[in-house]
Amino acid sequence: MTIVLPALVLVLFASGLFLIQRHTVVKVLFGIVLIGNAANLLVFSSAGMRLAAPPILEGKDYAMPPGASDPVAQALVLTAIVISFALTVLALALARRLSQSMGDDDLDKIDEEAEL
Amino acid sequence: MNFDLTSLQPLLVLSCLALILGGAAAVRPRVAEGISWGLAAVSALMAVVIGLTPLGTRASVPWIPDWSVEWSLHITGLSRLFGLVVCGMGTFVFAYASRYLRDYERRGECIGLLAAFMVSMLGVVLAADLVTLFVAWELTSVTSFLLIGIERERESARRAAVQAFVVTGAGALAMLAGFVMIYQVAGTWRLDQIPDLSSHPSTPWIVGLVALGAMAKSAQVPFQFWLPSAMEAPTPVSAYLHSATMVKAGVFLLLTLGPILGKSLAWTPILATVGCLTALAGAHLAWQADDLKRILAGTTVSSLGLMVALVGLSKQLATGAVLVFLLGHCLYKGALFMVAGNFTFISGEKKASRLSGLGRAYPLLWASALVAELGLAGFGPVLAFVGKEVAFKAAPLSMLIALAVASPMLVACAWRLAFAPFLGPTPTGARPLPLAMLLPPVLLGAMSLAGGFAPTAIQSWLIDPVVGPGLKRFSVIPELDAALLATLLALGVGIWLALKTRPTNAVTLAERAYGSVVAWLRQTGESVRATTQDKPVRKRVLTVILVATTVLAIGFLADPSMVWPDLQLPTVPVLLVATLIFGGAVATVFAPTRISGIVSLGVTGLGLALLFLLMGAPDLAMTQLTVEIVTVVIFVLVFHHLPRIGYHATRSIRMRDAVAALVLAGFLTLALLSVTGRPDLARSAEFYAANSMPLALGKNVVNTIIVDFRAMDTLGEITVLAAAALGVTSLFGKSLAHKEEA
Numbered sequence: 001m002t003i004v005l006p007a008l009v010l011v012l013f014a015s016g017l018f019l020i021q022r023h024t025v026v027k028v029l030f031g032i033v034l035i036g037n038a039a040n041l042l043v044f045s046s047a048g049m050r051l052a053a054p055p056i057l058e059g060k061d062y063a064m065p066p067g068a069s070d071p072v073a074q075a076l077v078l079t080a081i082v083i084s085f086a087l088t089v090l091a092l093a094l095a096r097r098l099s100q101s102m103g104d105d106d107l108d109k110i111d112e113e114a115e116l
Numbered sequence: 117m118n119f120d121l122t123s124l125q126p127l128l129v130l131s132c133l134a135l136i137l138g139g140a141a142a143v144r145p146r147v148a149e150g151i152s153w154g155l156a157a158v159s160a161l162m163a164v165v166i167g168l169t170p171l172g173t174r175a176s177v178p179w180i181p182d183w184s185v186e187w188s189l190h191i192t193g194l195s196r197l198f199g200l201v202v203c204g205m206g207t208f209v210f211a212y213a214s215r216y217l218r219d220y221e222r223r224g225e226c227i228g229l230l231a232a233f234m235v236s237m238l239g240v241v242l243a244a245d246l247v248t249l250f251v252a253w254e255l256t257s258v259t260s261f262l263l264i265g266i267e268r269e270r271e272s273a274r275r276a277a278v279q280a281f282v283v284t285g286a287g288a289l290a291m292l293a294g295f296v297m298i299y300q301v302a303g304t305w306r307l308d309q310i311p312d313l314s315s316h317p318s319t320p321w322i323v324g325l326v327a328l329g330a331m332a333k334s335a336q337v338p339f340q341f342w343l344p345s346a347m348e349a350p351t352p353v354s355a356y357l358h359s360a361t362m363v364k365a366g367v368f369l370l371l372t373l374g375p376i377l378g379k380s381l382a383w384t385p386i387l388a389t390v391g392c393l394t395a396l397a398g399a400h401l402a403w404q405a406d407d408l409k410r411i412l413a414g415t416t417v418s419s420l421g422l423m424v425a426l427v428g429l430s431k432q433l434a435t436g437a438v439l440v441f442l443l444g445h446c447l448y449k450g451a452l453f454m455v456a457g458n459f460t461f462i463s464g465e466k467k468a469s470r471l472s473g474l475g476r477a478y479p480l481l482w483a484s485a486l487v488a489e490l491g492l493a494g495f496g497p498v499l500a501f502v503g504k505e506v507a508f509k510a511a512p513l514s515m516l517i518a519l520a521v522a523s524p525m526l527v528a529c530a531w532r533l534a535f536a537p538f539l540g541p542t543p544t545g546a547r548p549l550p551l552a553m554l555l556p557p558v559l560l561g562a563m564s565l566a567g568g569f570a571p572t573a574i575q576s577w578l579i580d581p582v583v584g585p586g587l588k589r590f591s592v593i594p595e596l597d598a599a600l601l602a603t604l605l606a607l608g609v610g611i612w613l614a615l616k617t618r619p620t621n622a623v624t625l626a627e628r629a630y631g632s633v634v635a636w637l638r639q640t641g642e643s644v645r646a647t648t649q650d651k652p653v654r655k656r657v658l659t660v661i662l663v664a665t666t667v668l669a670i671g672f673l674a675d676p677s678m679v680w681p682d683l684q685l686p687t688v689p690v691l692l693v694a695t696l697i698f699g700g701a702v703a704t705v706f707a708p709t710r711i712s713g714i715v716s717l718g719v720t721g722l723g724l725a726l727l728f729l730l731m732g733a734p735d736l737a738m739t740q741l742t743v744e745i746v747t748v749v750i751f752v753l754v755f756h757h758l759p760r761i762g763y764h765a766t767r768s769i770r771m772r773d774a775v776a777a778l779v780l781a782g783f784l785t786l787a788l789l790s791v792t793g794r795p796d797l798a799r800s801a802e803f804y805a806a807n808s809m810p811l812a813l814g815k816n817v818v819n820t821i822i823v824d825f826r827a828m829d830t831l832g833e834i835t836v837l838a839a840a841a842l843g844v845t846s847l848f849g850k851s852l853a854h855k856e857e858a
Contacts, residue, residue: 096848
């Protein structure tokens, strides 16, 4: 397997985790998306990280092509991509409402205002 | 599947009929009175059917065959006796409730829940295995909760309902643990197949856990306080659930498990002690109370204590005494609750001390009350007296002393309820008493007397099948012995107490303890929240990251053996795509404006799509591509108009956050490496590859997994998507409404 995948998982997670601690709403949203990408890549890579043929059956006897990638991990990630998309869109809608009603994009200031 | 219901079918059909009638009452409260009569008839029929069904009849339906779990019912001597109590009392309660609840706002709901309770309770007493028993047990707790809290706008009713549910529910959890231990030891859930476990080393634990469940349900010390509070429910409910049937479920459980656990060393000390303390505490509670139903609740607690103490003796005579006393108790306590309800119906009074002069206007009510009080006082030709005499004979000296202290207080209660409310001049404004409310206590009193005069018939039909033959014949004529002496002494002291003392309405220690435990839980919860969930919200993210890091670190420290995968250098296309993703992620972190951040984020996502394509996942690549494009478009729509991104945090804070993020990301990567070193963990792919064509008729294995093998998961995914869409719509639908207003 290639060394690139764990390196990318590391970078994506680190950037995402750093961003969700920021004050600015949009940065937190970036962080959520990046963490989603990182998690998807993690699950995908965990099934064996190599260049491979797609898991599509071939020939008359419908056999898996030699060295095909793991279909289970792909099915999991496929579902996860869609769900993280739903999460992102909902978070975006919430952020939009928040900036509409609070007129600020600093989460700490919004918190203080909400307290008042 | 092997359904075998033949011999219990009539009973099951009648149970379904009762449930349907109950549902009809809940939906159409206007006809609830008639339905209640119908339910009285159905439960009478059920009692007859139970009486006629031969002992040993069994019915079962498989549920989880791999764990040998099934739904099963049977008729044994014990379940016949309890089944008759449940359905017999049901008849009287439904007849009484039909008129009592006529003007009650929630009559339909109340009748419906009573029917649901009756069927659940029947499930408890007829259960042939521990799982069915537990499920039915919890159903009675739930129906009890709903009935106690039926007047949900009153705070005290809600509190009483929650209290009863928390106490009995916690006890039931302990009981479930005990049941699981029985299964582990015996290898079966079936009651008729569990061997005597008394000498097994883990039996003391089982006894303790099961006893907790029984004690909570049967209101034993220290859980006795929930029962007086449960008197918030309407009187028919109190008469049925909280004196005649549900609170006896604990006694039933102990009687059921007695043959299995009764010879354990833990059995007698626990149950005899708890039972005697409860008999004392309940009697004291009743003696101190002035509220009619609280008096009766206290005496019920006391009687339950006597029964538990006797079951704890694990002797044939004591078990026989429990059963006779239990039957007698149902008859007189049911009647007393109905008399108390009638007092309140006639005069609107709920306090015993404010009642007087009802004897002349309601002679039949007085007569039924007198017979019932004989049972409470434990003296005279009634069934409860027969049971109590046998109990006193079976009890060892220490227990007899405890009972001799408790009895006078019960006698005092009986005296206060038997005479003061009926003597004196007739009060003005008393309502006439309908026959439907007068007859049930009168009939119960008649049965109590009949049982008292012919205890041998009851003994040979109902008691002998449970305890086995060879027990001395019961008789209403007492023998001249210590038991009779104790009874007479209690009678004298009790009457003296009734004449000399006044109720004080003291709040019991246990009730105060429950209150302070609940208050302590609230306070602790609040202080934990205040320290861990500090404001602002944003700062909690760091806590989450640190906790996750700690958990992963502990995991790696606990098992440091790690199989490293063999890592290779990437090919050129992969390296190019990786650079794209890497650059996108870093650019997103350092983006000076929103739009540049959104673009960088999009680059990362597109790079990911390309990576999926290179690594043999075209479906993922397509999905990722579509999602990424839509995400970028929505991001731009939402944020395009906003200004530059400023830096709010200081440099050192940003460094701290970066380190925390890197450490957690490092651990996650380490986790990834440690799984990929073990390719033997992923074997399910082979199944899908082999079966994709024959079972799902598809060449693309990913597709067949998504839409066929795991179609339900995909349905869940679509549901999440729909929920998110609903969320977005509701957020902006509201903002539109605001605009219209403005």
